[in-house]
Amino acid sequence: MLNLLQRFSDAFLKDINLGVLLIDMDYRLADISDRACQMLAMEKEHIRNKSLDEIFATVPSQHQLVQRTILNGAIVRNHAVSWTNNQERFDLLLDSNVLKDSQGNIVGAYIIFKDVTNMRSLEQMVQRSDRLAMIGQIAAGTAHEIRNPLTSIKGFLQMLRRTFGDRGMDKEQNFTDVMLGEIDRINALVNEFLMLSKPKHVAYERIGVTEVLRGIVPVIQNEAILYNVQLHYEASTHLPEVTADIELLKQVFLNVCKNGIEAMPDGGILTISERVDTTERNVCVDIHDTGTGIPMFVVDKIFDPFFTTKDTGTGLGLSVCQRIIHDMGGTIRVASKGFGTTFTITIPYM
Numbered sequence: 001m002l003n004l005l006q007r008f009s010d011a012f013l014k015d016i017n018l019g020v021l022l023i024d025m026d027y028r029l030a031d032i033s034d035r036a037c038q039m040l041a042m043e044k045e046h047i048r049n050k051s052l053d054e055i056f057a058t059v060p061s062q063h064q065l066v067q068r069t070i071l072n073g074a075i076v077r078n079h080a081v082s083w084t085n086n087q088e089r090f091d092l093l094l095d096s097n098v099l100k101d102s103q104g105n106i107v108g109a110y111i112i113f114k115d116v117t118n119m120r121s122l123e124q125m126v127q128r129s130d131r132l133a134m135i136g137q138i139a140a141g142t143a144h145e146i147r148n149p150l151t152s153i154k155g156f157l158q159m160l161r162r163t164f165g166d167r168g169m170d171k172e173q174n175f176t177d178v179m180l181g182e183i184d185r186i187n188a189l190v191n192e193f194l195m196l197s198k199p200k201h202v203a204y205e206r207i208g209v210t211e212v213l214r215g216i217v218p219v220i221q222n223e224a225i226l227y228n229v230q231l232h233y234e235a236s237t238h239l240p241e242v243t244a245d246i247e248l249l250k251q252v253f254l255n256v257c258k259n260g261i262e263a264m265p266d267g268g269i270l271t272i273s274e275r276v277d278t279t280e281r282n283v284c285v286d287i288h289d290t291g292t293g294i295p296m297f298v299v300d301k302i303f304d305p306f307f308t309t310k311d312t313g314t315g316l317g318l319s320v321c322q323r324i325i326h327d328m329g330g331t332i333r334v335a336s337k338g339f340g341t342t343f344t345i346t347i348p349y350m
């Protein structure tokens, strides 16, 4: 009987698609499932019988998978944690409990966790599109109301500017220049707002992604020079055509490239490369920067409207991009491994 149980537990730890950690009373790792090793990106031989304090020494306390209190009998059910190894990020759902001997004394504890990354991202996608739809409605209504008065303010300011010019009032003319500049900024913001609502004049046509990128490389180049950034554009020959709106697609690439450049205040390399994924039938564009990277606790939020870490950012850039790409049936994904960031934009082709 014991033999069978032993075999089962061996097979369980080896084959089961779950993370399992077995912990002894000295808070050492007694055993671990193969899948857990994969998710933690650690090797069984290196961590077995080591103290969990040692194994997770570099992980901030709020992201620990295990707390010492587990041995006091704290039961955990469906605790959601995110975990990032060197390669991948996981959303985990975690249960734990103590193991007792026949007298009821605690002799150890176990933790079981499941990788729910796909489920989580689906759920987040639904939430996000709900929120975007709501913001879109509000934005569309408000934006028009803001634009109209702006147009007349701008018109009168331009008249004033001319008058000041005619009378040689240079200082006043400079002031109006500043005001006009600020009005342009508000206008640009309002336009972005409008983009969040369902765009009304989208013109889908068959286009080549390479041509779109070629068209905007000079603009990106200009921005790159300001930041001392080198731009590498790796075009791919014979990309299949996609169905998209050129202007919107340009906007996506510009936004993502601008973010990449802004992430490299001390210079770096921005690489734009094209490829085809023939299995999924997508044209993919990877935009990689050698910048600061995105901390794992921030990654979840970057597509949210108004999320920004920049003093002068609106936080609308990526949410607009996501909306546009989403409407084309594509995806926009991010991978950031501490140093540097890659955004991958995929657009389906027929």
Ligand SMILES: Nc1ncnc2c1ncn2[C@@H]1O[C@H](COP(=O)(O)OP(=O)(O)OP(=O)(O)O)[C@@H](O)[C@H]1O
Pocket (backbone or CB within 6 Å): 255, 259, 260, 261, 263, 289, 291, 292, 293, 294, 302, 303, 307, 308, 309, 310, 312, 313, 314, 315, 316, 317, 318, 319, 341
């Ligand atoms: N390549 C990147 N490297 C590091 N962080 C990034 C990168 N791209 C985006 N981010 C993070 O995502 C946040 C949101 O980006 P988003 O483009 O939506 O807004 P923003 O750039 O802050 O403002 P705006 O686009 O209006 O100038 C940024 O503030 C930044 O923290």
Ligand SMILES: [Mg+2]
Pocket (backbone or CB within 6 Å): 255, 258, 259, 313, 317, 318
């Ligand atoms: Mg941006």
